[in-house]
Amino acid sequence: EAGVTQFPSHSVIEKGQTVTLRCDPISGHDNLYWYRRVMGKEIKFLLHFVKESKQDESGMPNNRFLAERTGGTYSTLKVQPAELEDSGVYFCASSQHLGQGRTGELFFGEGSRLTVL
Amino acid sequence: DQQVKQNSPSLSVQEGRISILNCDYTNSMFDYFLWYKKYPAEGPTFLISISSIKDKNEDGRFTVFLNKSAKHLSLHIVPSQPGDSAVYFCAASKISTDSWGKLQFGAGTQVVVTP
Numbered sequence: 001e002a003g004v005t006q007f008p009s010h011s012v013i014e015k016g017q018t019v020t021l022r023c024d025p026i027s028g029h030d031n032l033y034w035y036r037r038v039m040g041k042e043i044k045f046l047l048h049f050v051k052e053s054k055q056d057e058s059g060m061p062n063n064r065f066l067a068e069r070t071g072g073t074y075s076t077l078k079v080q081p082a083e084l085e086d087s088g089v090y091f092c093a094s095s096q097h098l099g100q101g102r103t104g105e106l107f108f109g110e111g112s113r114l115t116v117l
Numbered sequence: 118d119q120q121v122k123q124n125s126p127s128l129s130v131q132e133g134r135i136s137i138l139n140c141d142y143t144n145s146m147f148d149y150f151l152w153y154k155k156y157p158a159e160g161p162t163f164l165i166s167i168s169s170i171k172d173k174n175e176d177g178r179f180t181v182f183l184n185k186s187a188k189h190l191s192l193h194i195v196p197s198q199p200g201d202s203a204v205y206f207c208a209a210s211k212i213s214t215d216s217w218g219k220l221q222f223g224a225g226t227q228v229v230v231t232p
Contacts, residue, residue: 042119043161043206043222056216070153079212091160093220101148103168103210103217108160 002026004109006092012115018080024095025074032075032107034067034093037089046090049075050061050097061086082116089113120144121209123223131231136194137225143188147209149217152181152192155204155225164205168212170181191219197230204228 007069013019025032034046046065047057051072064083069075076095079086089111095104122141130136138152148169153161167174167181167190174181180193196200204227208220 031200031218035220040224042121042224043220045219045221048216048219093160094217102231103166103212105163106220107217108153108159108162110158 002024004092004107005095006109006112008108008112010037010115011115012117013082014117015084016081018078019082019114021077021079021090021092021114023075023077023092023094024108025092026107028096029094029107030050030072030097031095032069033093033110034075034077036088038085038090043091046077047082079114082114084116087114087116118143120147120225121207121221121223123207123226126224127227127229129229129231130197132199133196136192136197136228136230138205138207138228140190140192140223141188142190142221144170144209144221146190147221147228148212149210149212150183150190150191151175151208151210152168152179153206153208153222155206161206162213166175173186175214197228199230199232202228 007022016114029091033050045059048055066078091111093106093108095106151166152164155161162198183190204225207223
């Protein structure tokens with residue numbers, strides 16, 4: 001079974017440009033999360049999809065970030081325009097939807113490293 | 118405001134000895150705690166978890182201890198092996214919501230196991 005896959009693995013862009021990161025979750029996983037790790041610090045939550053709906057986007061830094069999950073399958077995270085402080089590793093994770101009060105396992109992708117020059 | 122803290126950025130331990138990683142949290146609403154392991158250029162992988170109704174959970178060489186009154190948890194690895202060399206992240210969440218996967222992570226502890 002394929003794990004969570006992310007593309008690209010590394011992107012180098014100039015300040016002001018646009019970048020789109022893609023995440024393909026494990027098949028059948030309704031929950032999809034985006035996280036970011038900046039400068040070797042803690043991994044921070046960005047947002048959570050349940051199928052195609054945004055359940056929680058409280059971690060999105062600002063309106064330069066746009067996440068979509070059309071059809072409830074893969075997800076994209078667009079940064080437009082990119083700023084220097086957006087550099088970091090963007091992780092996607094997915095899990096089965098088990099309902100309130102029940103936990104499962106969160107599977108992470110290898111991450112997309114973004115470098116903004 | 119960082120709600121989960123790992124105050125030791127690195128830990129060096131000899132093969133065969135015990136590794137003890139510590140984690141503190143500030144939010145008393147957290148009721149589910151996890152440890153993740155991360156190798157370079159890979160995503161974090163789940164290691165072990167504990168809910169707030171327990172104070173200890175064991176899985177093979179890995180044991181997690183939770184002290185709710187102190188808002189402190191620790192991960193013990195016994196015996197440590199060279200393959201355990203990785204960054205270990207402590208994370209916390211709330212089972213009571215539908216977003217248990219919304220994890221608050223610490224900054225990580227780099228463990229190096231030496232021969």
